[in-house]
Amino acid sequence: MGRVVSSASMSLDGFVASPDNDPGALFDWYEAGDVEIVNAGDLPPFHLTRASADYWQGWVQELGCLVVGRLLFDITDGWKGEHPLGVPFVVLAHEVPTDWAWAHTGNGHFVTDGIEAAIARAQELAGDRSVGVAAGTVAGQALAAGLLDEVAIDLVPIVLGEGHAYFADVDPAAVRLGDPTTVIPSARVTHLRYPVLR
């Protein structure tokens, strides 16, 4: 089975979005270079530095499936059935939506019985590839349940003051991380990957 890795852009004070879910300057690094990256689906391309592009391509090649929360699913309308990273996604939800217009794509999967089942389903779909876990409530639950292998942080030199924490609703004492295995400085971001200690 592949690794389970949470991932998000994060401010210096630990937030992955403002209170109203606006990423704002957290995503400036997606247009900080001249290497064009093409999305799956209908989102326009974005433009990274060479360092960020190399890191990004490695992540895309590694990734087999994503686990996201219902809020992100609703905000994006499930990426109209095609996530920009071109992988299937598992939505951790209280109920399976019956009126999602893009269910026919077959790329969205719904799990209603908890984070362990969601990650298990994602691992089935990912095969040997990694499962990416959205930061916030889902990453917090995965970490608390001992299901995370790594924490990937795209550290952005801004301060938000308030917002959604990378690890929501988790006992800080449970967050035992090793030294980063990846430290890549770039423009408007430093890419970091930390192993979770068990």
Next chain:
Amino acid sequence: MGRVVSSASMSLDGFVASPDNDPGALFDWYEAGDVEIVNAGDLPPFHLTRASADYWQGWVQELGCLVVGRLLFDITDGWKGEHPLGVPFVVLAHEVPTDWAWAHTGNGHFVTDGIEAAIARAQELAGDRSVGVAAGTVAGQALAAGLLDEVAIDLVPIVLGEGHAYFADVDPAAVRLGDPTTVIPSARVTHLRYPVLR
């Protein structure tokens, strides 16, 4: 005049101390290697990795004076008049203490008329060297007043959940940082220095 640089160890969620002012695992990197660093004053030596020791020595050579808040002064009893870094320090206080037992050392200076006066006094004492500003309320005030040139963060792979923020009481929109000029991975810490954009 030298540069004005805030500095502290910081958790991944942006705290420089727990609510009860215990640094806890924030300071694990001070004993994560085998390069002995001798303190000024009567504190015992500590032990850094080679990478952290090189960074530390550069900071010590650069530093000419510190600006700290009254809380830190009280907690440490003004380091008994001799800061471990061997430099004079300016205490931003509401009143000058009349009963400080170590006033005779001449290393502690008190400024009661605000952050600008405190940093100006520290720059006099520092000459061409840098002024170090303690994270928290003092760094927040210095940043808000446009007095900070750089932000140094020793980023520690822990989550505290609550505590004292690196930049206390500051409008996040005022925190405009450039990309880090220093990124040094080490054991239990990554050393980062960000320029403040004006």
